[in-house]
Amino acid sequence: FSTSLDRSVAQWETFFGHVYPGLFLVLYGLYQAIVVSKAVIFNDSLLNPSCPPKNKGRWARLWKISFGGWAKIMTGILLIIYNISATEEEFRLMSRELPPRFMYPKEWQHLTMFTLLSLNGCGDVISKNVLPQRCVVLEKGTQALSIYELLLLLVSSHVKDSSGVELQLHSLLILVVFLLMVVVTAEMWAPAMFHLWLIETFLSLMMGSWLVQAGFILYRPISGYPWDDDDISDIMFVTTFFCWHVIINALCLLGIYGFSSFWHHCYSPRLKLMESKEAPCQENTSGPLYRLLWQVKLPEKDDQVPLLSKSSR
Secondary structure, eight states: OHHHHHHHHHHHHHHHHHHHHHHHHHHHHHHHHHHHHHHHHTTOOSSSOOOOGGGOSTTHHHHHSOHHHHHHHHHHHHHHHHHHHTOSSOOOSBOSSSSOOBOOHHHHHHHHHHHHHHHHHHHHHIIIIISSSOOHHHHHHHHHHHHHHHHHHIIIIITTTOOTHHHHHHHHHHHHHHHHHHHHHHHTTOTTOHHHHHHHHHHHHHHHHHHHHHHHHHHSOTTSSOOOTTOHHHHHHHHHHHHHHHHHHHHHHHHHHHHHHHHHHHHHHHHHHHHHHHHHHHHHHHHHHHHHHHHHHHHHHHHHHHHHHHHHO
């Protein structure tokens, strides 16, 4: 009974080990979808977005804070703490036996992933809030580094130790990570392209939703019974679920863009009216007063010209 209980606890912890990173990637992808949609609708820059009029002044500093970078840092730290606390025994690198053996290989791999996620967030924060000028290469470089090592760890360990349904799940995840690696690498040379940002956002949503789906398939199946690795229909349904995730995430991006466009068309006339009310005040204070001052200064210049001419003589 105790063995089955420990096994169920380990499965439950592994389930959350898939779900927690997946939920973060989904939320981060939704945040990026809102940012990209806003930039496309307002024809704004993705690297240097303009601050709204209501956020100018004392709120301008809050607008410049790298919220995505701080989210990566905090999520990486929390996942590191969860990964260490989830181990039943003392978390260490090697055993005390002779000869010593490496312990917790998958936990150390996950620890490496989450550490590089925090380093990616540190790169974003340093580039946006510490350096005098934003360094996009630093942001994309740290992001590409984290994705490179994620792909390496998935190919070297998760594929070799899995088979059947689990192998199909990880193979599809590797496909998404590989495409994301290509896109982020291209962004190092073209960081302001909307198409690359849109594809990156879509792949982030795909990786997050598929991680959540993998947790349910492997450890909490809906039917209550484990999937059969020898049944070809189960493997085919895994691929079908992946295609459904592609469709759902694409519709999610389209829905966010449509809602943002609807919000812009409904509320932009009010913003334009507010700006038009403020604009005449500036024109009235600058136009006539400037002409009056110019007319007053003109005689002074005319009076000074003869004096200068007399003194020169």
